[in-house]
Every structure is written in C-alpha cells, then in structure tokens.
Amino acid sequence: MNTLIIFKKIFCCLLLITIVACGGGGSTDKSDPIIADLDGDGIADDVDPDIDGDGADNEDDLDPRDPDVIAPLLSTLTFVDDNFSGCINNAYPDPADDVLINVVTALDCHDADINSIEGVENLVFLREFKIYNNGLSDISWLSELERLTLLFIGNAEAMEVSNIVDISVLSSLSELTELRISNTTLNDMSALSALAKLDILYLIKNEFSDVTPLASLPELTQAYLNNNKISDVSSLANIPNLNRLELAHNELINTNSFSSFSGLSFLHLGHNQITDLSGLSNLTSLSILSLKDNLVTDISQLSALINLILIDLSDNQINSVSTILSWAELPSVLILTSNPIPCLDDQALITRAGSQGSEYQDATTTCI
Numbered sequence: 205m206n207t208l209i210i211f212k213k214i215f216c217c218l219l220l221i222t223i224v225a226c227g228g229g230g231s232t233d234k235s236d237p238i239i240a241d242l243d244g245d246g247i248a249d250d251v252d253p254d255i256d257g258d259g260a261d262n263e264d265d266l267d268p269r270d271p272d273v274i275a276p277l278l279s280t281l282t283f284v285d286d287n288f289s290g291c292i293n294n295a296y297p298d299p300a301d302d303v304l305i306n307v308v309t310a311l312d313c314h315d316a317d318i319n320s321i322e323g324v325e326n327l328v329f330l331r332e333f334k335i336y337n338n339g340l341s342d343i344s345w346l347s348e349l350e351r352l353t354l355l356f357i358g359n360a361e362a363m364e365v366s367n368i369v370d371i372s373v374l375s376s377l378s379e380l381t382e383l384r385i386s387n388t389t390l391n392d393m394s395a396l397s398a399l400a401k402l403d404i405l406y407l408i409k410n411e412f413s414d415v416t417p418l419a420s421l422p423e424l425t426q427a428y429l430n431n432n433k434i435s436d437v438s439s440l441a442n443i444p445n446l447n448r449l450e451l452a453h454n455e456l457i458n459t460n461s462f463s464s465f466s467g468l469s470f471l472h473l474g475h476n477q478i479t480d481l482s483g484l485s486n487l488t489s490l491s492i493l494s495l496k497d498n499l500v501t502d503i504s505q506l507s508a509l510i511n512l513i514l515i516d517l518s519d520n521q522i523n524s525v526s527t528i529l530s531w532a533e534l535p536s537v538l539i540l541t542s543n544p545i546p547c548l549d550d551q552a553l554i555t556r557a558g559s560q561g562s563e564y565q566d567a568t569t570t571c572i
C-alpha cells in the first residue's frame with residue numbers, strides 16, 4: 205500500500221477522534237445537570253456568581269438565569285406618597301443618570317412625613333430600610349422584600365404613638381437580622397417567631413406582655429424590651445447567645461425568670477416592682493446590671509457577681525451594703541443614690557471608691 209494513503213488514513217482517524225472528543229465533551233458539559241454551565245464561561249452554575257453572564261451577580265439579578273433580564277429602571281416605578289418618592293430621589297439623586305433598582309439596597313426615610321410606602325414592594329433588592337417617625341399605618345407593602353436584613357418602623361418615644369397595628373407581614377421577612385418597632389399599641393409579637401436570623405431586636409414602648417414568640421430565635425443576642433407590659437421572660441432562657449436584655453419599665457415583680465440566663469452580660473431591670481433578687485445570684489457573667497427604681501431591700505444575693513463593672517441600685521429601699529463592702533474591689537461604677545443605707549457604710553464606700561479610683565454615686569442625702 206502506498207505510504208501516502210496510509211498516512212492520510214491515520215491523519216483522518218486522529219482528526220475524527222479529536223472532533224468527537226472535543227464536541228462530545230462540550231455537549232456532555234451542557235446536558236449534564238451536575239456540571240451545568242448556562243453562560244458557558246467554564247464556571248459551573250452552582251458556583252458561578254453570575255450564572256447567565258449578563259454582568260449582574262445572581263443576588264443583584266431579578267432573573268439570574270435570563271441574560272436579557274437584570275432589573276427595571278428606578279424611573280419606571282411609581283410611589284403614591286410624594287414624600288416617600290422624594291426620599292428615594294434624594295438617596296439616588298441623578299434621574300438623568302438612571303439606575304437599575306438593583307442598586308437601591310438601603311433607604312433611610314425616617315422623619316420625612318411619609319404616610320404610605322406603597323410602591324416599595326417593587327424595590328426587591330432593598331436590604332436596609334429605616335422608615336420610623338412617619339405616619340405609616342399599613343406596612344403590608346413589605347411582603348415582597350425578601351432580602352431585607354434591617355428594618356426600623358414605629359415612632360420614637362417622644363412622638364405620637366404609631367398607627368401600625370398589624371405586623372403579620374414581618375413573618376415573611378426571614379432574612380432580617382435587626383428589627384426595631386417602637387411606640388405602637390402592638391400587643392402580639394407572634395409574627396416574629398419566624399425570624400430565625402434575628403440578632404438584634406428593639407421593641408421599645410409597645411404593649412407586649414407575652415414574649416414566648418422570641419423563644420424560637422436562635423441567633424438573638426440583644427433584646428431591648430423596655431416600656432412594655434412584660435412580667436415573665438422565662439421562655440427566653442434557652443436562647444443560646446442572648447447577651448443583652450433590657451426590660452426597664454415593665455411589670456416584673458421578682459427575678460425568678462432569670463436564674464437560667466447564665467450567659468447574660470448586660471441586664472437592665474430598672475423601673476419595675478422587683479423586691480427579691482434571688483433569681484440573679486448565679487448570673488456571674490453579668491458586667492452591667494441596673495435595678496434602678498425598684499423595691500429592693502436586700503442585695504445579699506448579688507454576692508457572687510464579682511464581674512460587675514457597673515451596678516445601678518439607685519431609688520430602692522436597700523438598708524445594708526455589707527455584700528458590696530465584702531468585695532475585694534468595687535465595680536468601676538457603683539450607684540446607690542436614694543437608699544436608706546447606714547451613713548457609716550456610705551462614708552466607707554466614698555473612701556474606698558476614692559482609693560480605688562472608681563466612681564461612687566453616694567447615698568449621703570438618704571442614709572440613716
């Protein structure tokens with residue numbers, strides 16, 4: 205056989221193998237769901253930050269699998285409240301340089317005389333929304349904002365009470381990590397039980413009494429529940445990382461619910477009707493404790509709380525401070541104003557605070 209023909213046959217064979225290998229390999233990649241690569245950039249979909257290759261990352265893409273869809277222009281949306289519209293325009297001020305709504309990720313529209321947030325449901329990329337101190341009553345427009353991680357609603361304490369009476373929409377905002385609801389007449393927080401990522405919660409000045417919905421929030425570290433109608437927080441004892449708990453101006457009459465809160469470092473129980481501190485005796489992680497304005501007479505149960513940096517016991521009926529005098533060192537700040545303690549002990553504390561360089565707010569005007 206002619207050597208040229210043999211050479212041609214071998215060459216064709218090799219070429220065919222190459223075509224089959226390359227072509228076959230490519231089509232296998234695209235049809236195999238395990239290594240699907242929609243935009244063919246060599247990065248598999250499950251690890252590709254921009255699956256459709258349209259330049260918008262998946263989390264900023266209204267349809268991460270359609271290269272023809274990213275997000276509508278902000279100028280195509282309408283908002284019924286001119287003041288809300290004005291706040292958005294102030295935040296994204298150049299209408300000529302129109303923006304896609306995927307850049308509208310944070311809005312601070314507090315104190316802006318806004319009565320309706322209708323239209324916000326289209327700002328689906330919103331992650332942080334501050335809309336407190338306005339005239340809102342209907343917050344159901346938040347239901348589509350699944351990316352929200354931070355939300356402030358309600359009014360400041362000094363303002364009129366908020367008209368918001370229905371917060372059921374919040375149960376769908378499962379990405380929330382920080383939520384503030386203040387100065388409302390709300391008394392049912394059950395919508396919050398679904399917010400499994402909630403870390404910081406302010407519910408100041410409302411009418412809540414039952415806090416059990418918070419028991420299912422494993423990430424909660426800070427709860428500010430001042431100015432409500434709470435008398436029992438025992439349901440919160442199993443929240444693993446709860447570190448700061450504020451319950452000033454509530455309806456607590458004892459400290460029994462606190463005996464299991466061993467991880468707390470900050471506890472504010474001021475302005476309640478507490479007489480007995482026995483529930484605090486093993487909270488040895490506490491560094492800041494306020495019992496201001498209660499009905500405490502005996503503080504001997506605090507003897508083990510040697511890690512306290514600040515303790516406010518002002519405006520109580522404390523008649524003995526021997527527990528505090530037995531500590532090797534005073535807290536950095538000790539407040540005993542307006543208590544009937546022995547004047548000799550008051551003087552002793554003044555002297556010790558002076559020598560230790562700590563702050564002592566004395567009981568000189570009320571000591572006996």
Ligand SMILES: [Ca+2]
Pocket residue numbers: 241242243244245246247248249252254255
């Ligand atoms: Ca890809």
Ligand SMILES: [Ca+2]
Pocket residue numbers: 254255256257258259260261262265267268
């Ligand atoms: Ca994309």
